[in-house]
Amino acid sequence: MPLENPNLEGYQVVRNTWLKFYNGSKKTFIAPKKCSGCYNDEKFVVWSISVAAQAVVDGARLYKELVPLVEPAIDIFQKYKNKHLKGYSAAENNGNDKDIYYDDDAQVASAMITAYEVTGNKKFLDQGRELVRFLMGGWNENPKAVNKGGMKWHINNPYLNSCTTAETAKACLQISKFIPDEEKVYVDFAANCIDWQIKKLQDKGDKLIMDGVQDTDPNVNTVKISYNTGTTLSAAAHLYHITKDKKWKDIADELAKAGINRNVFFYDRDYDNSLRYWRDSSYFVQLLIEGLADYLLFVPDAPEDLPAKIEEEIKRHMIMFYEYMRDEKDGLYLQSFEPHLTFKDVYETKYVKEFGGKKKWDLKGEDKDGDKPIKCLMGCGAAARIFFQGARVIPKVEY
Template sequence: MKKLMFPLIFITLMLISCSGDDIEEYIPPEPITPEEPEEPVAYHTKAKDLFDLINQFYGVRSGAAVGLFNENYPKKSGDNIASYLWPYDGLVSGAALLHKLGYDVKYADLVDNFDVYYRTSADGVNIGGYGSSTNGTTGGGTRFYDDNSIVGISLVEAYKLTNNRDYLDKARQIVQFLKSGEDNIHGGGLWWNESEKNISGNENSNKPTCSNGYATLFLLEYYTVCDQSEKSDVLAFARRLYTWVYNNLRDPADGCYWNDVQVSGSVNKMKWTYNTGVMISNGIRLSQILSDQKYLNEAIESAQGAYSYFVRPAGKLALAYPNHDPWFTTKLIRSFVEIEPYYPSAANYIKTFINFLDYGYTHARFSNGLFYEDWTGSDPKRAEQLLMQAAALESLGVVALYKGESANAK
């Protein structure tokens, strides 16, 4: 059986020691020459192969950050001892999918490593939350509300998959951290992070869809597993945040969501795939919890609007999703998978994405198997970033599960 194989040169790679963390010797890769396999490779196999490559090229093998991953491959001058929290969480999301598919990827160990990003306090707030960076032992950097919410989503998922109540307790702490960030400026909502609140002239000081949308999604996920005594308060918090985003950042023309409200009250009308995606997911959940069709209708309108807005011809592709930030697009696709049972046209949206992913697998990878950021294959930009590989991993895992694949299938 003929498959796409990595060049023989990578079989001979040797580990070397480098400044306290062993990494693969860096040999500059080349763009691959597209070659279709005679027999298709299952998506779960592609996902596991990429996960193994991420461990091979990005894994930190010694020193204080052993078990974590580097931000870039090859590691750049000035990089931290380990990656920022965002790409690490992207990797954990992909590992969760592999775990569901039946692979042993030491999933619990990866989830447990969130602990090294944890900060007990920051900026005068004596409530624990996850920082954007780590020294390998404790968290540092800024505590972003969207980062913490995304970790919370991963923790709830880990609790559902392992039944380890420690993960539920850690998720509960994130609820308290998010509460510490809510205020009434501009009518409610969360800022992007706790360090840059209400600072005039600072573009990072804003109330964005990402912080509020992902906080809503985390709270609705946590609602499904939390103690009965917490449910009313958690649901009320989620509804406040959802309503704030809907009222302030939804484009009524297409149901997509703008990026943020600035300190001045002006709206940054940039649109990103993941912002609309998370609000679709939230609408589905609120419709289910509250038995209210209104929320599902809002989600369907946003799904229709997102496909119309973001999908365009690109290069040799008749239809393609944006050629940048694949992690963002993966979140939109996950919302399309969720809404398909209620809105069958979403199957076409997913099919377009699968074609896009297939094209990227063939035309937008290096000879070492790592993905470009741009899946149209026109520019191998930012391929060195862990986040780009984590996005491809999660995308492959999502498609494998969508197609009903399993590592244990005969």
């Protein structure tokens, strides 16, 4: 059956994910069998929880029957909280663990803030505000740093990376509209984040966002993952919407064009132009799609041909993901976005026909248990978000 309604597909993924992974007695997501994203035999790192919880919230915005799942999903985060620092650790802990990553926590904050937006439960707003204030404390103020500014990756590692900086900016902008008395503080902080991002980490050639730089090292890590561009695009577009400063529009225009340029780093360029696709895992791609959707929402005066090109790119990627990575048995998804790294029968029937068998079959390492495919929490949450975010642009798919 072809993909027709991306929102409905997202709903089905959330429902099936909840049934497979949520354990009511332990009040958290539990892996039936150890899989990608687990830090022990059954429990998931907070990054995985954040993606799954965000998918629940995205679904609840559209399907009211999912609203009762929002509170138990967001409440899981409290198991990860350092009660003294007010940040959230990678693993469940007794309130004192310091293995805290600012990029993970920015996604946690985003889930909390959107949970408030969807439910009106002020508890989530209070949690989100507290966490955003914690995040803002991660700005690099080391006077001896070669690279000034930028958000740290980990509380004990001043690697200044783009995902942390842009995701913190996103969280600040999300919460700014709900706390008017503090709006300027959040918007100004977000503006500083994206200013730093563009000056320090944007490739001046292809306009993509590079990964990061150590505070004491002049050499930038030039890897360009899709979500770095996607999250920066979200923040820049939102800044333009709030401030109406053309500077942010110009940045957003550049990033949106770069994100759908089939000649850039995160496309698989081993194929002819018409077959090229975003090759990152789904949990990265979902944030690029969100960035492109935010761009179309917040920048109504986009260059004339760009919206149509964005729509086409999101549409064809949703179709490819649905046709190649969906398991018909349980309606859940692999994390791969590369059509040869899929179920063997799909490879043999679809990939060989569409892509000519150019690459050999395999399963992505994070998608297999031995030689068998296995689904994980973050991959399923990311899949739901791909359809929910994509549906903001393409609510109905026509082949």
